[in-house]
Amino acid sequence: MLVTFVGGDVGPWTVTSSTTVTGLPLEVVSSVAVLDGGDAATSGAWILSGVTSNERYVERRERSALQAVQAPLDRPEATGAALIPIRKSPAWWDLTQDERRDILEERSHHIDIGLSYLPAIARRLHHSRDLHEPFDFLTWFEFAPEHSGAFDELVGRLRASEEWSFVDREIDIRLTRTDPPK
Amino acid sequence: MLVTFVGGDVGPWTVTSSTTVTGLPLEVVSSVAVLDGGDAATSGAWILSGVTSNERYVERRERSALQAVQAPLDRPEATGAALIPIRKSPAWWDLTQDERRDILEERSHHIDIGLSYLPAIARRLHHSRDLHEPFDFLTWFEFAPEHSGAFDELVGRLRASEEWSFVDREIDIRLTRTDPPK
Numbered sequence: 489m490l491v492t493f494v495g496g497d498v499g500p501w502t503v504t505s506s507t508t509v510t511g512l513p514l515e516v517v518s519s520v521a522v523l524d525g526g527d528a529a530t531s532g533a534w535i536l537s538g539v540t541s542n543e544r545y546v547e548r549r550e551r552s553a554l555q556a557v558q559a560p561l562d563r564p565e566a567t568g569a570a571l572i573p574i575r576k577s578p579a580w581w582d583l584t585q586d587e588r589r590d591i592l593e594e595r596s597h598h599i600d601i602g603l604s605y606l607p608a609i610a611r612r613l614h615h616s617r618d619l620h621e622p623f624d625f626l627t628w629f630e631f632a633p634e635h636s637g638a639f640d641e642l643v644g645r646l647r648a649s650e651e652w653s654f655v656d657r658e659i660d661i662r663l664t665r666t667d668p669p670k
Numbered sequence: 671m672l673v674t675f676v677g678g679d680v681g682p683w684t685v686t687s688s689t690t691v692t693g694l695p696l697e698v699v700s701s702v703a704v705l706d707g708g709d710a711a712t713s714g715a716w717i718l719s720g721v722t723s724n725e726r727y728v729e730r731r732e733r734s735a736l737q738a739v740q741a742p743l744d745r746p747e748a749t750g751a752a753l754i755p756i757r758k759s760p761a762w763w764d765l766t767q768d769e770r771r772d773i774l775e776e777r778s779h780h781i782d783i784g785l786s787y788l789p790a791i792a793r794r795l796h797h798s799r800d801l802h803e804p805f806d807f808l809t810w811f812e813f814a815p816e817h818s819g820a821f822d823e824l825v826g827r828l829r830a831s832e833e834w835s836f837v838d839r840e841i842d843i844r845l846t847r848t849d850p851p852k
Contacts, residue, residue: 542764543766544726546767548766550766581724584732585771615800618723620672
């Protein structure tokens with residue numbers, strides 16, 4: 489499924505902060521709209537797209553553990569969100585599958601760290617690299633306001649990992665929903 | 671890199687046979703043009719696109735073995751080619767990474783089979799699934815006419831594998847180059 493994030497001055501998600509963590513900044517906007525599937529992107533300061541695709545690293549026992557506790561998007565209480573577009577370096581993409589898996593999980597514990605914040609932090613990953621987008625991944629997170637401290641801890645642990653030494657562009661956009669779903 | 675294959679009545683590759691191996695057929699055409707990068711696709715009976723992307727299964731020792739013997743495209747003697755678009759079933763894509771790797775290589779020996787036909791059979795894989803194309807992969811092969819029997823053997827071995835039980839659409843288009851590169 490193709491998902492498009494439109495940054496501009498309209499949309500149900502109001503930007504509360506926008507931080508350039510690494511690399512070139514992205515224009516700061518006041519609102520973000522999330523468009524699923526065939527919805528045409530309206531104009532915006534930026535339009536970022538990605539596809540929800542098959543998993544690239546998760547193994548069976550990990551998927552079972554994730555599925556046992558993960559939460560869906562659009563929970564009424566989850567009025568906080570984050571959009572974190574990242575790009576990884578050519579050195580990352582030149583690694584073989586076993587080397588990328590080894591760094592991502594065996595040495596950086598990416599899947600295991602995410603698991604420990606479930607079900608509070610819901611997450612959806614969108615792949616962009618093969619679409620010739622400016623970022624390789626767009627990760628969207630949703631959580632209740634009382635879990636924003638836990639979310640800071642989650643991204644802090646990932647940014648301290650060996651895997652993150654391969655991230656050469658990262659923007660951290662935090663949002664709040666002004667019109668929660670019924 | 672985005673690569674587009676245009677099937678129609680123009681192009682340097684003349685179709686010598688077109689076989690529907692599994693699933694819905696593709697319109698039979700007389701010629702195929704291969705357009706790299708930003709070249710705009712002209713009109714054709716069909717236009718199929720894919721991206722050369724990072725490897726999804728190859729491990730370091732396998733990449734080293736492949737790189738030691740593989741041949742490039744566009745060899746003057748390689749006047750034969752094949753374009754084989756395939757799609758895999760939802761059951762394949764629902765497997766986890768370790769399960770897909772296990773079927774692809776440990777049980778079907780896909781990488782090892784390909785290796786044993788190098789350097790005679792040059793190959794380039796294009797990923798299409800995340801582009802919402804009708805096929806998941808477009809594989810392009812080039813070889814000298816005297817290796818067409820070896821190529822038949824290669825695809826026969828792959829089609830007999832457990833991995834291929836997950837292929838739900840496959841077209842096998844054989845071609846000859848009428849204007850070899852200088």
